[in-house]
Amino acid sequence: MTNSISEFEHSNAYFVIGSNMTEAHPIIALRLKRGARYNGAKLVVADPREITLTKYATLWLRHKPGTDAALINGLMHVIIEEGLEDKAFIEDRTENITALKKVLKKYTPAFTEKITGVPQDKIIEAARIIGTEDKVAFFYAMGITQHVMGTENVMDVANLAMLTGNVGRPSTGVNPLRGQSNVQGACDMGGLFNYYPGYQRVDLEENWKKFSESWGCDTLSRDAGLPATAMINAAVEGTIKALYVMGENPMMSDPDIGHTEKGFKNLDFLVVQDIFMTETAAMADVILPATTYAEKDGTFTNSERRVQLLRQVIDPVGKSRVDWKIIMDLSTRMGRPMTYQNTAEIMDEIASVTPIYGGISHERLEKKGLQWPCPDKNHPGTPYLHKDKFSRGKGFFYPVDYHPPAELPDPEYPFLLTTGRMLSHYHTGTMTRRSKGLNEICPEGFMEIHPKDAGSLDIEDGEMVRVSSRRGTITVKAWVTRKVPPQVVYMNFHFAESAANRLTIAALDPMSGIAEAKVCAVRIEKLQLQETAV
Amino acid sequence: MNMVDLTINDKKIIVPAGSTILEAAQSAGILIPTLCYHKHLSPYGGCRLCIVEVEGIPRLVASCTTPVAEGMVVRTDSEQIRRNRKTIVELILSNHPNDCMVCEQNGRCKLQDLAYEFGLKEIRFQGEKSHYEIENRNPMIERDYNKCILCGRCVRMCDEVQGVGAVDFSKRGFQAKIATAYDGVLDCEFCGNCIGACPVGALTGKPSRFKGRSWEARKVRTICNYCGCGCSLILHAKGQDVIRVTQVEDDNCVNQGFMCVKGKFGFEYINHKDRLKTPLIRKNGTFVEASWDEALETVVDNLARIRKEYGNNSIGGLCSAKCTNEENYLFQKFMRTVIGTNNVDHCARY
Ligand code: SF4
Ligand code: SF4
Ligand code: SF4
Ligand code: FES
Numbered sequence: 001m002t003n004s005i006s007e008f009e010h011s012n013a014y015f016v017i018g019s020n021m022t023e024a025h026p027i028i029a030l031r032l033k034r035g036a037r038y039n040g041a042k043l044v045v046a047d048p049r050e051i052t053l054t055k056y057a058t059l060w061l062r063h064k065p066g067t068d069a070a071l072i073n074g075l076m077h078v079i080i081e082e083g084l085e086d087k088a089f090i091e092d093r094t095e096n097i098t099a100l101k102k103v104l105k106k107y108t109p110a111f112t113e114k115i116t117g118v119p120q121d122k123i124i125e126a127a128r129i130i131g132t133e134d135k136v137a138f139f140y141a142m143g144i145t146q147h148v149m150g151t152e153n154v155m156d157v158a159n160l161a162m163l164t165g166n167v168g169r170p171s172t173g174v175n176p177l178r179g180q181s182n183v184q185g186a187c188d189m190g191g192l193f194n195y196y197p198g199y200q201r202v203d204l205e206e207n208w209k210k211f212s213e214s215w216g217c218d219t220l221s222r223d224a225g226l227p228a229t230a231m232i233n234a235a236v237e238g239t240i241k242a243l244y245v246m247g248e249n250p251m252m253s254d255p256d257i258g259h260t261e262k263g264f265k266n267l268d269f270l271v272v273q274d275i276f277m278t279e280t281a282a283m284a285d286v287i288l289p290a291t292t293y294a295e296k297d298g299t300f301t302n303s304e305r306r307v308q309l310l311r312q313v314i315d316p317v318g319k320s321r322v323d324w325k326i327i328m329d330l331s332t333r334m335g336r337p338m339t340y341q342n343t344a345e346i347m348d349e350i351a352s353v354t355p356i357y358g359g360i361s362h363e364r365l366e367k368k369g370l371q372w373p374c375p376d377k378n379h380p381g382t383p384y385l386h387k388d389k390f391s392r393g394k395g396f397f398y399p400v401d402y403h404p405p406a407e408l409p410d411p412e413y414p415f416l417l418t419t420g421r422m423l424s425h426y427h428t429g430t431m432t433r434r435s436k437g438l439n440e441i442c443p444e445g446f447m448e449i450h451p452k453d454a455g456s457l458d459i460e461d462g463e464m465v466r467v468s469s470r471r472g473t474i475t476v477k478a479w480v481t482r483k484v485p486p487q488v489v490y491m492n493f494h495f496a497e498s499a500a501n502r503l504t505i506a507a508l509d510p511m512s513g514i515a516e517a518k519v520c521a522v523r524i525e526k527l528q529l530q531e532t533a534v
Numbered sequence: 535m536n537m538v539d540l541t542i543n544d545k546k547i548i549v550p551a552g553s554t555i556l557e558a559a560q561s562a563g564i565l566i567p568t569l570c571y572h573k574h575l576s577p578y579g580g581c582r583l584c585i586v587e588v589e590g591i592p593r594l595v596a597s598c599t600t601p602v603a604e605g606m607v608v609r610t611d612s613e614q615i616r617r618n619r620k621t622i623v624e625l626i627l628s629n630h631p632n633d634c635m636v637c638e639q640n641g642r643c644k645l646q647d648l649a650y651e652f653g654l655k656e657i658r659f660q661g662e663k664s665h666y667e668i669e670n671r672n673p674m675i676e677r678d679y680n681k682c683i684l685c686g687r688c689v690r691m692c693d694e695v696q697g698v699g700a701v702d703f704s705k706r707g708f709q710a711k712i713a714t715a716y717d718g719v720l721d722c723e724f725c726g727n728c729i730g731a732c733p734v735g736a737l738t739g740k741p742s743r744f745k746g747r748s749w750e751a752r753k754v755r756t757i758c759n760y761c762g763c764g765c766s767l768i769l770h771a772k773g774q775d776v777i778r779v780t781q782v783e784d785d786n787c788v789n790q791g792f793m794c795v796k797g798k799f800g801f802e803y804i805n806h807k808d809r810l811k812t813p814l815i816r817k818n819g820t821f822v823e824a825s826w827d828e829a830l831e832t833v834v835d836n837l838a839r840i841r842k843e844y845g846n847n848s849i850g851g852l853c854s855a856k857c858t859n860e861e862n863y864l865f866q867k868f869m870r871t872v873i874g875t876n877n878v879d880h881c882a883r884y
Contacts, residue, residue, distance in 0.1 A: 005763070022723075024761060025761055025762065025763055026723075026725070026794035026795075027763040027765055027788070027789045027792060027793070027794060028763055030696070030697070030792060033697040034694075034695070034697075037697065056697065177762060178761070178762025179762060179855075180760075180761065180762060180855035180856060181757070181758065181759045181760055181761065181762060181764070181855065181856060182762075182855050182856060182857065182858065182859065182862070183762055183855040183880075184762060185855075185858070185859040185862060186853055186854060186855045186857070186859075186862045186880050188859065189859050189863040189866060190863070190866045190878075191853040191854075191862045191865065191866050191878060191879065191880045192878070192879060192880075193876055193877060193878060193879045194876070196866075196870075197863060197866070202876050211870075215867065215870075215871050217870075217871040219871070219874045220870055220871065220874065221846060221847070221874050221876050223847055223875070225875065225876025225878060225879070226847075226850060226876075226877050226879070227879050228852060228880065228881060231850040231852075231877060231879065234850075239847075239848065240848060240849070240850050240877070241844050241848040241849065242836065242837060242840045242848065242849045242850070243849070243850050243851070244837070244849070244850075244852070244869075245851075245852045246851070246852065246853050246854050246857060246865055247853075247854030247855075247856045247857050248852045248853075248854050248855075248880060248881055250852065250881060253881050254881070268840055269836040269837070269840060271833050271836075271837075274810065275809055275810060276803075276806075276808055276809065276810060277810060281810075284814075284816065285815070285816045285832075285836070286813070286814070286815050286816070286824075286829050286832050286833050286836075287813065287814040287815075287829075288813055288829060288830075288833075289809075289810035289812060289813060289814075290810075292759070292803070292804045293756065293757075293759035293856075294756070294769055294771070294776050294801075294804045295804075296858065297858075298858030298859060298860040298861065299858055299859045299860065300757050300759075300764060300858060300859065301764075301859060302757075302762055302763060302764025302788065303762040303763060303764065304764075304788065306764060306788065307859070308757045308764055308766070309756075309757070310757050310858060311754050311756045312754070313752065313754040313756065313769045313771045313776060314771050314774045314775070314776060314804075315774055317774070317805065317809050317811060318810075318811025318812060319811055319812045319813070319826070320809070320810060320811060321826070322861075323854075323858075323861040323865075324858070324860055324861045324864050326830075327861065327864040327865055327868050328864065329826075329830055330830060330834065330868065330872075331864075331867075331868050331871075331872050333830055333831070333834045334834055334837070334838065334872045335872070336871055336872050338864065340864075343858065343860040346860040346864065347859070347860060349863075350860070350863050368787075369764075430803075431760075431800065432796065432800055432803070434802065434806045434808060435741070435800045435801065435802040435803050436673075436802055437673040437674045437724070437740060437741050437799050437802075438673075438795065438796065438799060440673035441673050441674075441724065
């Protein structure tokens with residue numbers, strides 16, 4: 001996020017797209033609800049489903065799944081048409097506006113309505129709110145990134161924010177919401193194929209030199225690494241032979257699990273380090289028992305880039321060990337001794353090689369977290385980014401043209417399936433489904449389907465149905481509801497017995513390697529009587 | 535900002551205009567007992583425990599709802615104030631079960647503290663007692679309104695913070711009770727913030743009941759392990775079991791002490807019987823328990839063999855959005871220095 005959670009209570013308007021915030025980021029949602037209810041902030045929600053946040057919204061734009069960029073372009077078209085853009089900001093702080101305008105030309109309200117299904121008057125009303133309110137904060141999550149045009153969608157949100165001058169000030173900004181406790185940190189730490197810690201590119205000679213030196217290692221690879229999705233492909237093809245998986249469950253979380261399974265089966269050696277026998281661990285050659293957050297100390301970095309201290313509460317259960325000690329042991333056994341005494345010492349090393357974490361130490365975090373960039377020991381941290389300039393100098397408008405998802409419904413697979421998270425469960429369900437109350441709130445997976453579609457398929461509420469895509473088949477309970485529009489069905493991905501990701505597609509966004517988990521085509525069938533009996 | 539001068543207990547204080555007397559006193563470190571006041575909620579003025587004397591006003595006023603005025607002279611403690619406060623507490627206790635011994639709130643209950651402060655060994659008033667059925671058919675919260683003191687904090691929490699409005703006051707007078715729309719089973723977001731707001735033991739988290747008394751628990755402040763909001767919370771552990779999660783009370787956190795259902799109630803997996811407790815090695819298709827030495831040597835041998843045979847880039851590593859920064863840092867350092875590959879990534883994007 002470019003901005004901080006506490007600022008959002010004071011925004012004048014919000015634009016939320018592809019983020020089911022009350023379920024996936026409830027505490028940030030509290031700020032928006034309060035802003036909307038008590039400070040008169042206007043809340044514009046763009047989502048194909050009737051998510052909870054729509055109850056608090058000034059305006060709900062129900063666009064068709066996968067048409068996000070078209071919708072955003074439509075909004076920008078109106079903003080420019082009505083002269084509501086922030087001309088001073090565009091002039092001083094950005095470049096390439098002419099190219100953007102050229103692409104936006106065709107996105108008239110009428111054209112945008114045709115692609116997105118959102119009525120023209122709503123597009124205009126939303127554009128006016130975003131164009132005229134002083135401090136507008138933009139939010140998105142996986143709803144716009146898990147698409148073949150995910151990266152472009154993100155750029156388009158940034159275009160909209162820059163066009164209206166909503167960057168570099170408190171209570172505004174482009175704010176991606178991070179789904180897991182330390183996604184931000186895992187990225188910051190160089191848990192990425194193309195970056196060393198702190199987003200230092202691996203393909204720059206100077207960085208290679210710097211890390212070779214600091215790590216005292218002359219065998220750092222100069223080859224490009226593979227993103228996770230490509231590693232799975234490489235495993236299927238047989239060029240990746242071994243995988244070391246720490247605290248991940250791709251056999252549930254990956255789109256198109258069937259494909260992932262093929263890759264894992266093809267491996268020569270798989271080691272999994274985890275706290276439960278996950279679907280992925282079950283395929284391993286060696287399982288190393290690790291610990292939960294209650295059994296360790298260290299730091300997490302949240303969505304607003306705040307690095308915060310975890311503190312150990314109990315000893316590791318059984319013979320399990322904390323992850324960092326396991327890695328140290330492996331490294332030492334393989335000829336590169338690691339001898340950190342504690343996690344504070346590891347953080348000191350991180351600070352020494354990672355400029356954005358340069359001033360961070362456990363000692364400083366004792367009282368309250370620090371938001372990076374925090375380059376030195378006296379730096380107070382950075383609540384919001386791009387204050388006077390963007391990291392690259394001027395903000396660049398990347399014009400984005402809409403193109404449709406990789407797989408759309410057709411006569412054979414007539415429904416569009418979209419997936420997401422729910423409040424009481426988390427990710428692949430390994431933890432929440434083992435917490436009694438949470439599992440009681442929602443013990444099994446379900447598929448939302450509109451009454452009209454349920455009617456024409458003769459499906460009743462609560463009935464088990466078969467859902468198939470070109471990649472797999474599952475059975476799941478139907479929940480007949482108007483939360484989804486006709487022709488669209490929705491599932492959560494937390495449940496192994498009805499794993500939504502058996503159906504989803506691994507079509508990749510060519511720019512980021514993210515797969516299009518949010519849109520694929522499925523067929524829905526009634527189960528035969530004898531099938532229901534078994 | 536407009537500032538106002540006033541005197542509380544002979545102390546000169548300057549506060550922003552619009553502050554309440556209670557806030558002014560708190561800013562000067564003067565404690566006034568309260569029950570229905572909550573710093574994140576709108577003032578309610580229901581319990582009258584926070585009464586004070588204001589020069590020129592003949593009756594006692596509730597400090598949590600009365601704004602300060604220029605030149606105001608306030609007393610927060612006097613014989614009369616104490617007498618009144620004591621009576622209020624006695625009245626509450628007269629319709630309160632004598633249940634402290636097995637109450638989950640024992641040791642951290644505001645009513646208990648007040649009874650102790652006023653030395654209330656016996657209650658002068660003996661009156662009718664409420665007899666409400668305990669509602670515990672929802673997944674998370676046991677609701678025992680026999681213990682409720684009608685402070686309304688849960689109602690305001692649910693409405694003003696959570697924006698849900700699952701509970702409200704119903705009926706009046708002696709019949710007054712907090713209830714859901716049809717006075718039935720609670721069906722809400724189960725954020726548990728109302729539990730945190732309840733000053734007594736009327737609302738308790740079911741996953742924590744009878745797992746341990748407040749004073750037996752070690753309390754450690756840490757960060758929630760679920761979503762990317764990064765809420766601060768306090769884990770309570772008895773021995774080696776995590777038994778409860780409570781809110782932090784200060785503002786050095788992103789969540790102002792509020793939590794969601796996962797942060798508040800999603801701790802049972804930590805001590806779940808399914809936890810992996812020993813290394814396992816697959817032998818002839820089944821997992822066999824192994825020592826750490828044996829397991830790690832198997833990993834080392836295989837990784838070394840594969841690297842030798844197929845090259846560094848035939849090995850890949852997936853690190854974790856659920857592990858700490860320090861662990862992810864070491865993991866990628868391991869992949870890059872020991873294995874010698876940039877094949878390291880995680881499922882950030884799902
Ligand atoms: S748990 Fe949360 S949503 Fe439910 S009644 Fe309490 S405050 Fe309201
Ligand atoms: S249940 Fe608790 S918080 Fe709610 S009114 Fe009663 S005493 Fe107050
Ligand atoms: S308490 Fe809820 S909102 Fe806060 S970090 Fe945990 S999961 Fe996220
Ligand atoms: S705290 Fe002031 S009336 Fe209750």
